[in-house]
Amino acid sequence: MNHRRNFIKTSALIAGGAMISPFALPKAFATGDDAIKIALIGCGGRGTGAVFQAFETGYNIKLVAMADAFRDRLEGSYKPIFDKYGKEKVEVSEEKKFVGFDAYKDAIKEADVVILAAPPGFRPDHFQEAIRQNKQVFMEKPVATDAVGIRKVLDAAKEASEKKLNVVVGFQRRYQDSYVETIKRIHDGAIGDIVSGQVYWNDAGVWVKQREAGMTEMEYQMRNWYYFNWLCGDHIVEQHVHNLDVVNWIKGAYPIKAEGTGGRFIRNGKEHGEIFDHHSVTYTYEDGTVILGECRHFPGAHNRVDETFQGTNGRAYLNAGNKGQLWDRNGNVLYNHDGKGNKNPYQKEHDMLFKAIVDGEFKYQDAEHAAKSTMTAILGRNATYSGKVVQWDEALQSEISLMPARLDWNSNPQVLPDDAGYYPIALPGKTKVI
Known part of the structure; x- marks a missing residue:
């Protein structure tokens, strides 16, 4: 029996009409014979730092997948992580380095815990997908850039609580x-x-x-x-x-x-x-x-x-x-x-998240207050x-979405520069925001 899988799986089990907590096997990670697998989504400085902090908790954690829109950003994150922690903790093969706008979906599949650190506009979709796939989550703030995204996060926060998935958000204060x-x-x-x-x-x-x-x-x-x-x-x-x-x-x-x-x-x-x-x-x-x-x-x-x-x-x-x-x-x-x-509070938030996971506890529901x-x-x-x-x-309740209609390298965002290269700026008294 794979005890770690039975511990970390977060799809709720239904038995006799009652929901059973996915944390049925406390201390499953404590023996050190089975690692918690993490994936990094968004390979900038904050995401890289979050991986360092996850490793510094002292628990048996391995980085198994990474995703970013840019290959050079991913490699720029992978190198310092691997240089410091080596193959004992970093098990990201070339096949598990996912690049592109949809790369996050593949990386999330590989992990038990996901770190969401891409630019904030992507956070709602990344968070929704992580919860859909029943993952524990650390995500950076802010968690959206418009009200449409906020409502997505609030919906996913409710789902995370129902599934008893720990979510810590990087409001380190x-x-x-x-x-x-x-x-x-x-x-x-x-x-x-x-x-x-x-x-x-x-x-x-x-x-x-x-x-x-x-x-x-x-x-x-x-x-x-x-x-x-x-x-x-x-x-x-x-x-x-x-x-x-x-x-x-x-x-x-x-x-x-x-x-x-x-x-x-x-x-x-x-x-x-x-x-x-x-x-x-x-x-x-x-x-x-x-x-x-x-x-x-x-x-x-x-x-x-x-x-x-x-x-x-x-x-x-x-x-x-x-x-x-x-x-x-x-x-x-x-x-x-x-x-x-x-x-250091940046370290402490990871210490507390991973302790809860290792102890089989559902303790952290940061997503709702982070969204608000x-x-x-x-x-x-x-x-x-x-x-x-x-x-x-x-x-x-605003329906104004700031996101592009389509995410690919040849599509345009909604806001574009004029012929001189300057972008339109909000004008108080004229700009519509709701």
């Missing part, structure tokens, strides 16, 4: 000790009810990939994916979503509306595609809480990535540098997190692009 301990105290009432907050992701911006001779428009946008909304969602969705997820975590709720402003002031070249370089959004929650979310890409300007909150009895400050602080209304320190010895926090960022983008007050319920 939810696994970071400073955030966990500080927010636990907030939830316990240390500073009263949260009534307002300000959250920031202000930095210089990220990489740019230049257009090369011979590239089709599809290839160029795929290579320079950060600057096209169907792939990235704009940096409010790709980066600022971390801060917005912290807000939703603390509130235990999601905003009912958003309004704001944004545009392109500094990073406004052809290579910057269609995204804005700054957004400032006011989110309102059902209980009247108002949150300011601000993000910008201004090289040379002051950087700030953190979260502050005001409660009826005090205030809070958090950032990813293991800072977690609480004060009462008189400025007295209530809590100051000691980050000494705290584990991603939708919070999309709501903000809709507000800045349109210049309107955008309601959550209306935005979530």
Whole structure:
């Protein structure tokens, strides 16, 4: 009897009308005589790092398949992984290196656990397929770039829960000790009810990939994916979503509306595609809480990535540098997190996922809150692009899809450059977002 297969299989078993958990054989992996097989979908830096972190959990894990739209990206990921871990952990034959838009389907078939780290626009379809094939999942944030994709993820999240499939999403602050301990105290009432907050992701911006001779428009946008909304969602969705997820975590709720402003002031070249370089959004929650979310890409300007909150009895400050602080209304320190010895949260989220799998436990259902926090960022983008007050319920039901009608190298995305090479930019007051 193959105990590992019986343990990891996640198609629900029906017996006498009752659903039996697929985790019927706890500790099946603990003996080390049978490996957990993982597949990497999306072979960029984050995906490569996630494989490293999976291996560093210390469990018996083997990488057996990889998939990417580009062969060179796949090979650029395979080499450092193999160079560090060798054939004992890396068993990806040439036949298991899958390339192309549909490559993910073949790679997922080979694995027990899949790592989804392609550009965010692909996440809904990749996640749906992984759950359809009954796989445990680690996927990066954000989990979609439009409301159509969000609804796919929410549907797949429900299916994953019904099948008792663990899903961890790369909102690593939810696994970071400073955030966990500080927010636990907030939830316990240390500073009263949260009534307002300000959250920031202000930095210089990220990489740019230049257009090369011979590239089709599809290839160029795929290579320079950060600057096209169907792939990235704009940096409010790709980066600022971390801060917005912290807000939703603390509130235990999601905003009912958003309004704001944004545009392109500094990073406004052809290579910057269609995204804005700054957004400032006011989110309102059902209980009247108002949150300011601000993000910008201004090289040379002051950087700030953190979260502050005001409660009826005090205030809070958090950032990813293991800072977690609480004060009462008189400025007295209530809590100051000691980050000494705290584990890297990027590693910890993998440690916890694979421990649950090895122990035969169904513990992690991150996909729903990840989808709703991603939708919070999309709501903000809709507000800045349109210049309107955008309601959550209306935005979530939008039928506007940003994805191309067909995915192949000779097809065109929806947004194309003009004769001078510049892409159309959202115009507040004119652009339709719902």
